Amino acid sequence: MRRALFIALMFAAATARAGMHVGLANAVAKESDSLIDQAVEEDRRAAVGDLAAQNLPSCGASAPYSLLPTDLSSVTAIVPLGAMNPPAHTFPTDHIYFYLNPLDPLNPGGPRATTPLFAPGDILVTMIATTEYLSASPPFIDYGVYFYGCREVKSYYSHIQLDPSFSAKVGAIDQNCTTYTTGGSTLRRCQESMAVPISTGERIGSSGAPYAGAFDFGTYDYRVSRPLLVPTRRGGDTLHTVCPVDYFSTQPRQQMESLMGRFDGGFQRTVGPVCGEIVFDVAGSARGLWWKPGAPDNPEDPHLALVPNNVDPTMQNISCGTSVAGMSGAYAFIPTSAGRVNRDFAQVTPDGNVYCYDSFYDPIGQPGAGNFRILISLPTSTTVQFERDASSLTCGSGPWSLSGAAVTFQR
C-alpha cells in the first residue's frame, strides 16, 4: 500500500511538473477551446456587413459623429424626418434630405450644385448599394453607403456618387442584384456587404448635378424601438429610426438644426422635434399608416398615410399612393378640432360619420392643390374608407356620403 501511494504521489508530482493534462477529456477540452478561440477570431476578422459592426465598441452616451457630412454652405435646407412623396414615399420617410443649392438661383427647379460628402466620424462602412435607374433616359446609377459610428448606430447616405479613392477601397458593387418597380420607375439594385474602416473627414463621395438635387441621410439606433401600431408591416430597420442630427456633437448638430425646414428654404421648422418624426399612429383614430388589403406591405406605393406635415406639424397631410385614381400625391390642410370638415385625424373615430377634407396646400405651401375633396369614414378602428370626390372642390356643410368608389384601407 505504501509503495502504491508513493508511486501515485510521484506520478502526480511528475504530471504537474510536466504540465500534463489530468484526464484525456480535459486535454481534449483544452485543445478544443484553443481551436475554437482561433475560429472565433477568424470569424471576427472575416465578418462583413452588420455582423462586422458587432466588433465595434458600444455606443454609450457620447455622440459618434463630430463632423458635418457636407459643406452646409452648399445646402439650401434639410428636410426633417417624415417627408412624403408618393407613391415611392407614401409613408413618412425614415431619413432626412439635404437639398443642395440650385446652380441658378433664378431657377430653383433646375440642376443643383455638386457637393462633397465626408465621413462624419470614424466609421465602419458595412454595405454599399447601387441603384440603377433603368427608366431614366439615359439610365444612370447612384449609390447608398451604409456605415456604423459605433456598435448600435447605423447610418447611411444615399443618392450619392462615390469618390474614386473611396470606390477603390470598397471595390465593385455588382452582387446581390434585384430589379423592381416603384413610383412608376424600374430600378435595379445591387448591394455588397463589407467591413471598411474610414476615418473622420475622409471623402466618401458627392451629391448633386447632374444626378440628384438632394441626398438622403438616415440613422437607425438598435437600442431604440419606435412605437408603431403595426410594427411588423413597416418592419426592418425603420422600427429603429432616429434623427441623424441627434448623433452629432453640439456644434454641427445646431448648425444642421438651423436648416431644418422646407426643401426650398422658404419655411423653417420650429415645432419640436425640429428633426421631425415618423411615428404618428393613434389607435382607434384615422391618424397613422394604412395599407391596401391584398397588396404587399412593401413597396409603399398602394398605401395611405394620414399624418402631420413634416415641415409644419400644425398642418396635416393626406399622402395617397396609387390605389385611389387621380390623386397620387401628398396634400396638406389645416386641421380643425371640431365639426366634420378638415377634422384632426386623431379625432376621427369609428363613429359612423363621414368626414370631409378640402382646401389643400401643395408641397411649397401654395393653396389650391387638388381638384377634389376627400371623404373619409372609419367603419372600424382598423379600417378606413377613403374617397376622392371630384364633384366639388369644397366640402360645404355636409352631410356627405361615400359612394361605391370609396377605397378601403386597413391596419
Next chain:
Amino acid sequence: MAADAGYPQVMLRTAALVSLLLVLGAASFAADRPYGVAAGVNIGGGQIDWRPSANWMFEARAQAGAENGTQKTTSALYGLRAYRFLHVGRPSFFAGMGVAKTTAKREATSYRADGVAAGAFLGFEFRLIPHVYFLLDAGPYVISLHENRSSLSRTSLDFVGDAALVVGF
C-alpha cells in the same frame, strides 16, 4: 455523438455515480479472486474492463471534461483501450494503447470541435482492498480536432495522466 456536449456530461456523471456505488457495494461482499470483468470510475467518467487473461485487458470508457477559458468549453469522449500487463503482482505494471472519438462545444455558441485522440500509456494497478483496484497511467496522446463552423483543424501531442477506481466481478 450529440451536438450538445452538456447531455453526455450528465450521462457520464450519472454513470460515474452508478459505478461508484457498484464499486462500494461489490467491495463489501465480493470474494477476493482475479477479476474477469470490472467496472469503475475514472477522471470525468466511467469504464468497463474485460480481462480475458492475466496479461491482457480491454476497456471501453467514456469521459467528460471542461476548459474554463474566456467562455467554457465542454468535451466528451468515447474510447477503447488495450492493456498488456508486464508484471502481475502488487502492484501490477502495464503498458497500453487507446483510441477515442471526441467532441467539444463552446457553451452558448454554435462552435464545435470533433475529432479523435489516440495514444499510448504506461501505468500500474494496485489492489486497495479485495476486488477494488486503483489504476494510474500516463502517456502521450495525439489529439486531432476539426472545428465545424470554420473548418479549422489542428493536431497536437499532449501528455495525459489518468486514474481509475474499479471493482472486479
